[in-house]
Amino acid sequence: xxxxxxxxxxxxxxxxxxxxxxxxxxxxxxxxxxxxxxxxxxxxxxxxxxxxxxxxxxxxxxxxxxxxxxxxxxxxxxxxxxxxxxxxxxxxxxxxxxxxxxxxxxxxxxxxxxxxxxxxxxxxxxxxxxxxxxxxx
Amino acid sequence: xxxxxxxxxxxxxxxxxxxxxxxxxxxxxxxxxxxxxxxxxxxxxxxxxxxxxxxxxxxxxxxxxxxxxxxxxxxxxxxxxxxxxxxxxxxxxxxxxxxxxxxxxxxxxxxxxxxxxxxxxxxxxxxxxxxxxxxxx
DNA sequence: CCCAATTTTGACAATCGTTGTCAGTTTTCA
DNA sequence: TGAAAACTGACAACGATTGTCAAAATTGGG
Ligand SMILES: [Zn+2]
Ligand SMILES: [Zn+2]
Ligand SMILES: [Zn+2]
Ligand SMILES: [Zn+2]
Numbered sequence: 001x002x003x004x005x006x007x008x009x010x011x012x013x014x015x016x017x018x019x020x021x022x023x024x025x026x027x028x029x030x031x032x033x034x035x036x037x038x039x040x041x042x043x044x045x046x047x048x049x050x051x052x053x054x055x056x057x058x059x060x061x062x063x064x065x066x067x068x069x070x071x072x073x074x075x076x077x078x079x080x081x082x083x084x085x086x087x088x089x090x091x092x093x094x095x096x097x098x099x100x101x102x103x104x105x106x107x108x109x110x111x112x113x114x115x116x117x118x119x120x121x122x123x124x125x126x127x128x129x130x131x132x133x134x135x136x137x
Numbered sequence: 138x139x140x141x142x143x144x145x146x147x148x149x150x151x152x153x154x155x156x157x158x159x160x161x162x163x164x165x166x167x168x169x170x171x172x173x174x175x176x177x178x179x180x181x182x183x184x185x186x187x188x189x190x191x192x193x194x195x196x197x198x199x200x201x202x203x204x205x206x207x208x209x210x211x212x213x214x215x216x217x218x219x220x221x222x223x224x225x226x227x228x229x230x231x232x233x234x235x236x237x238x239x240x241x242x243x244x245x246x247x248x249x250x251x252x253x254x255x256x257x258x259x260x261x262x263x264x265x266x267x268x269x270x271x272x273x274x
Numbered sequence: 275c276c277c278a279a280t281t282t283t284g285a286c287a288a289t290c291g292t293t294g295t296c297a298g299t300t301t302t303c304a
Numbered sequence: 305t306g307a308a309a310a311c312t313g314a315c316a317a318c319g320a321t322t323g324t325c326a327a328a329a330t331t332g333g334g
Contacts, residue, residue: 012301012310034291048313053292069206073321074291089253098253105242109264116226116235118266125262127246129255149281149330171320185284190321210291211320 016047020055029095030068030076030088068126091131100127153184157192166232167205167213167225205263228268237264 023036031039037052056077059065068076068088080086082099085106089098105125113121160173168176174189193214196202205213205225217223219236222243226235242262250258 014300014311016312032291046313050293050314051312054311057293069210072291073206073210089250089255091255092257098255100249102245102249105245108239108242112226112237112239113264113266117269117272118226118228118235118264119272120229121264121266123262123264125260127250127255127258127260129250129258132254135254135256151282151329153283169320183284187285187322188283191282194321209320 016051017055019045019047020052020059024059024065024077024079027078029097030066030070030078030090032070032074032076034074036077071128087125087127089127089129091134092128093134094131096131096133153188154192156182156184157189157196161196161202161214161216164215166234167203167207167215167227168232169207169211169213171211173214208265224262224264226264226266228271229265230271231268233268233270 019040020036023031023039027036033049033053033056036056037047037049040047040052056065056075060067060077065077065079066088068078068090070076071092076095078088078097080099082101084101086099086101087105089100090096102125109123110121113119156177157173160168160176164173170186170190170193173193174184174186177184177189193202193212197204197214202214202216203225205215205227207213208229213232215225215234217236219238221238223236223238224242226237227233239262246260247258250256
């Protein structure tokens with residue numbers, strides 16, 4: 001067995017990371033690296049695109065933000081309120097997100113996996129739909 | 138029986154499509170467009186990469202094959218035995234796939250969506266793990 | 275069988291999100 | 305304060321996928 005410690009990669013406090021953090025903090029919905037970078041630029045904050053990518057990647061690795069892969073194949077990030085494992089109900093058009101927990105689903109996935117002898121199990125689950133606001137207004 | 142109008146985009150029978158179909162038919166696990174193309178080439182069957190992409194895309198659109206987005210961000214395709222809506226338990230290393238149905242999950246996702254007023258709901262759910270064979274040998 | 279309309283093909287360029295490079299900059303801490 | 309260590313950013317590189325468009329193949333008549 002290999003006991004893996006959490007990879008605390010974020011050691012140093014830099015203005016770039018603070019900037020990314022700030023945007024994440026005030027952004028309610030999932031946002032892509034590119035979009036976050038655009039926001040920073042529009043605010044006159046100069047942060048390299050690569051740095052934005054790296055920072056988000058690290059935050060995701062450390063579990064500080066959730067990652068979602070959109071239909072278009074791009075990664076979107078979000079700092080969620082809920083702490084433990086959970087999933088998302090996301091509006092296809094405006095990205096409005098609801099955090100949802102489904103203990104039954106978690107149990108089901110592990111039982112299915114175990115049933116077939118699969119180990120080291122993980123799963124991805126996202127629910128997409130049209131939110132009430134976008135549905136009609 | 139329910140009459141569902143299928144977008145029959147595949148009109149013509151060409152050797153290229155037959156070739157792609159053949160590989161899909163004999164391939165048990167999910168396979169990417171690139172890998173399928175490589176197999177065709179290795180067999181001396183000349184089929185353009187773009188054609189492989191287009192063919193798989195069309196098959197997926199018509200619901201003839203299932204699509205899976207791997208961790209590496211590439212699409213993988215599979216002709217499944219099960220007909221209705223279902224999910225997959227996939228081995229991370231060898232791609233060995235088990236088709237699974239989870240009526241409870243389906244119910245849960247729609248109830249959660251309805252609960253928050255979301256409509257036109259869909260969901261993605263994939264279970265990843267290490268299959269028994271890869272686990273030890 | 276032959277043809278013209280229509281669809282499909284494939285080599286190649288182009289796009290797009292993302293990662294690698296690496297010299298110069300910043301942070302940390304002894 | 306003085307490095308060692310981590311971080312940054314401009315830019316190149318990358319890999320998967322899509323767009324282009326002339327040439328080739330399929331189809332349904334005639
Ligand atoms: Zn979340
Ligand atoms: Zn919405
Ligand atoms: Zn399937
Ligand atoms: Zn396996």
